[in-house]
Amino acid sequence: MKEVVTMWKNTRMIILVALSAAIYAAFLIVFKGGIPIVPGVTEVRPANVFPPVFGLLFGPAGAWGAAIGNLIGDLFGGTLGMGSIFGFFGNFFLGFIPYKMWGATFGLVPKNDMKQNTNSFKKVLAFELVSLVAAAACGVIIAWYLDLTGIVPFAFLAITITVNNFAASVVLGPILLLLLYPRVKRWGLVWTDIMAKEDVAKGFAKTIGSILMIVGAIGGLIVGVLVAIGVAGQQLYGFTGAQGQVAVWLSVLPFLLMIIVASVMLSGQEQFVEELED
Known part of the structure; x- marks a missing residue:
């Protein structure tokens, strides 16, 4: 995760944070008055297409942009509250996981073609994989916190x-x-064209890290929901059941730790591939 800190010394990366945050926030605010799912907490969000895309294109700048953009969206959309705290972290991972996993998608993205593009069927599958894992991680992080505080039940959220x-x-x-x-490539704004390779975390056992990230996100979602339904009496679609249950909190916590450990294991350096001139 080294690059999420070192990127702040690069002016262009900071500009990309601002750009990502502004675009994400603008679309979030537009749809705040659309179709609420949990009033004051979440709504139908077409804008959520941006964090994975910006994460892949802009790397850590896209992740920070997603986190800050969501906070701005809450502030100006009238939904700033307790949920915004972990909404910040959840949306950070929504942009963070895609670029960290891109080079460790079990061969879907070739080692000699790490371009952050969806110009092949395998790369489309890679995008769907990292987007799904990021979506689940975001959901688990936010729902875990809001259930713990007794605001919204974990299973539903x-x-x-x-x-x-x-x-x-x-x-x-x-x-x-x-x-x-x-x-973005033509403008020289892809994150691997801006940052130095040595400023990006080296990582280790990246394939295992990718597996751990999947287990942490998807496993945390499945186990958390099962425990919430079985122990706390919650429902998938509704607010029935107890919230703030220790069993739910403890069952999800190991998976959150897996996500953090996987974040350290994954790299991003593998995306710094020399491209041949046409």
Whole structure:
């Protein structure tokens, strides 16, 4: 995770944070008055297509942009509250996981072609994989906190956020990335063209780290929901059941720790591949 700190010494990366945050926040604010799912907490969010795309294109700048943009969206959209605290962290991982996992997608992205583009079927699959994992991680992080504070039950919110996040990116994401990548690349704004390789975390056992990230995000979602339903009496779609249950908190916590450990294990340096001139 070294690069999430070292990027702040680069002016262009800081500008990309501001750009990502502004675009994300603008679209979030527009849809704040749209279709609320949990009033004051979340709503149908087409804007969630941006964090995975910006994460892949802008790396850590896209992750910070997603976190800050969500906070701005809450502030100006009238939904700033307790949920905004972990909403910041959840949205950070929504942009962070895609670029960290991109080079460790079990061969879907070739080692000699790490371009952050969806110009092949395998790369589309890679995008869907990292987007799904990021969507689930975001949902688990936010729902875990809001259940712990007794605001919204875990089962309902975790599923809702995950589906909401992934639905926005599953179709539009690959198309948007396909359209944006050539232009961003031509302008020299892809994060691997801006940052120095040595400023990015080296990582270790990256394939295992990728597996750990998947287990942490998807496993945390599944186990958390099962415990919330079985122990706390919660429902997938509704506010029935107890909140703030220690069993739910403890069952999800190990998976959150897996996400953190996986973040350290994954790198991003593998995306610094010399490109041959045409």
